[in-house]
Amino acid sequence: MDIQLVEALCGFQKPISTLDNRTIVITSHPDQIVKHRDIKCVLNEGMPIYHRPYEKGHLIIEFKVNFPENGFLSPDKLSLLEKHLPERKEVEERDEMDQVELVDFDPNQERLRHYNGEAYEDDEHHPRDSVQCQTS
Template sequence: IQQKEHPKFKRKGDDLFVEHTLSITEALCGFQFILTHLDNRQLLVKSQPGEVVKPDSFKAINDEGMPMYQRPIMRGKLYIHFTVDFPDSLSLDQSKALEAVLPPKMTAQISEMELD
């Protein structure tokens, strides 16, 4: 059997890997999207309420990978690798609104010795 390269999916053993980019809003407040699988099935992928997705993180979906060798009923996992699209800049109002709801910033304590 010859395996062809796919523009979207990569295979590693029984597992499949796919990339997906989230906006910063989706990463912090939740997301939902349709992923078209290799066999054209539509998978609804969504986050759990309150779940925060960090850049370079993965979500695993059981039994959505490739058939296992000599066990064709069993399938590997589908891993979705997330990148998060951060804005290039924020307005002053946006920055203040975020500061109002996010945990407080760490303030640097500078001692006199560090100033020399």
């Protein structure tokens, strides 16, 4: 089930249609944070139990938390939001550490890189010349 970040943090109510044409409303209270890929269940609202058609199992729900797009908050509002969240852990930088940046990963670009042989740029260990047949 897809939910927004605000719903994951602050609670929500969502209607669900059941197999017997009823609508049930699931509720997550503000003190119950739902994490991405959490699996929860609703008792007695799942599939009928084998040989006991009037008894139902659990309705199992996996949650997908949708995060907002980059830049959805101005820097001052982001700073205000940060004050209400648990503190982030600061890293004590040392001389032997290098600073690097995260960038978005494109699996298509990575496949192309491997296809073109860029993964083995070191010709000393992986020469690009193919083996030739001996001619007499």
